[in-house]
Amino acid sequence: MRNFTSVHDVDDVTALVNLALELKQDPLKYANIGRNKTLGLIFFNPSLRTRLSTQKAAHNLTLRVMDMNVGQDSWNLEIRDNVVMDGDTSEHIKEAAAVIGQYCDIIGIRSFPSLNDKDTDYKEEVIQKFITYSGVPVVSLESATRHPLQSLADLITINELKKTARPKVVLTWAAHPKALPQAVPNSFAEWMNHPDANVDLVITHPEGYELDPKFTQGAKITYNQNEALEGADFVYAKNWSSYKYYGNIISKDKSWMISPEKMKLTNQAKFMHCLPVRRNVIVSDAVIDSPDSVVIQQAGNRVWSAQAVLKKILEDNF
Numbered sequence: 001m002r003n004f005t006s007v008h009d010v011d012d013v014t015a016l017v018n019l020a021l022e023l024k025q026d027p028l029k030y031a032n033i034g035r036n037k038t039l040g041l042i043f044f045n046p047s048l049r050t051r052l053s054t055q056k057a058a059h060n061l062t063l064r065v066m067d068m069n070v071g072q073d074s075w076n077l078e079i080r081d082n083v084v085m086d087g088d089t090s091e092h093i094k095e096a097a098a099v100i101g102q103y104c105d106i107i108g109i110r111s112f113p114s115l116n117d118k119d120t121d122y123k124e125e126v127i128q129k130f131i132t133y134s135g136v137p138v139v140s141l142e143s144a145t146r147h148p149l150q151s152l153a154d155l156i157t158i159n160e161l162k163k164t165a166r167p168k169v170v171l172t173w174a175a176h177p178k179a180l181p182q183a184v185p186n187s188f189a190e191w192m193n194h195p196d197a198n199v200d201l202v203i204t205h206p207e208g209y210e211l212d213p214k215f216t217q218g219a220k221i222t223y224n225q226n227e228a229l230e231g232a233d234f235v236y237a238k239n240w241s242s243y244k245y246y247g248n249i250i251s252k253d254k255s256w257m258i259s260p261e262k263m264k265l266t267n268q269a270k271f272m273h274c275l276p277v278r279r280n281v282i283v284s285d286a287v288i289d290s291p292d293s294v295v296i297q298q299a300g301n302r303v304w305s306a307q308a309v310l311k312k313i314l315e316d317n318f
């Protein structure tokens with residue numbers, strides 16, 4: 001594996017999940033593989049889990065880590081090509097990526113979408129330009145359209161907790177006051193639809209919140225949340241803004257919040273969310289504080305997800 005930007009970069013998903021579970025049992029098993037190598041973590045947006053879990057994973061592999069918040073610690077970067085840079089961007093991504101590639105052996109990038117222009121966001125310019133110009137392997141720390149380290153951690157968590165060979169997994173939209181990216185649900189759908197995930201995926205959302213079919217193909221999609229939740233083994237809640245009416249909030253329907261009444265429709269499902277989550281907006285206190293909530297285990301698994309990916313990249317490229 002050279003880069004990790006989506007499930008398509010992984011040649012054997014089952015093997016990667018098994019590697020993560022092996023690392024969870026024995027975190028320092030491959031502690032020498034990153035010796036004298038440097039990982040750079042570049043953030044265009046805030047992060048708690050991704051920043052800290054990836055650092056922890058790197059430390060377990062003896063990688064050195066440098067991190068930077070673009071525009072706060074560094075210059076504002078210009079992403080577009082062929083522009084006269086007489087505005088508020090001081091440095092072009094072409095130079096910035098190439099220079100960071102001189103200092104780092106692997107680069108992680110977090111870059112959210114603008115949610116203004118679908119074509120620009122779905123072109124994934126920031127991460128693609130880092131791949132083109134840095135000359136080193138690149139790992140997505142959540143890009144405009146995907147969050148693969150999160151989805152891998154989600155799959156690890158489902159594998160740890162499933163009670164049947166092929167569980168029913170429900171991805172449900174819930175209302176939110178801010179327009180959020182589609183990256184988490186796109187990526188979750190793409191990973192759950194992979195044959196190695198071995199789950200039945202049902203996606204439920206109000207009309208107009210259809211995701212790009214490129215990610216959801218193979219899943220059952222319904223506007224009826226109660227019907228979707230019936231018999232679910234896992235409930236994965238997430239808000240996203242509309243893909244069709246790009247970046248807009250078209251429903252504020254509070255009835256989509258995951259409450260104890262909704263959880264009663266399920267097969268004593270585990271409640272999942274990538275975090276950060278707004279309590280009593282996306283999920284009620286009673287559900288997130290219940291024994292069926294696995295959000296902390298899920299966040300804990302971000303370490304093993306990142307460590308498995310970094311180990312594979314180190315092994316395959318150095």
Ligand SMILES: NCCC[C@H](NC(=O)CCC(=O)O)C(=O)O
Nearest residue numbers: 142178180181183184274275276
């Ligand atoms: N990395 C996990 C999710 C990050 C982001 N959430 C947010 O921006 C939530 C912000 C808020 O609730 O104010 C998203 O949905 O893609």
Ligand SMILES: NC(=O)OP(=O)(O)O
Nearest residue numbers: 047048049050274275
């Ligand atoms: N789930 C997740 O990626 O969290 P952060 O945005 O805090 O990194």
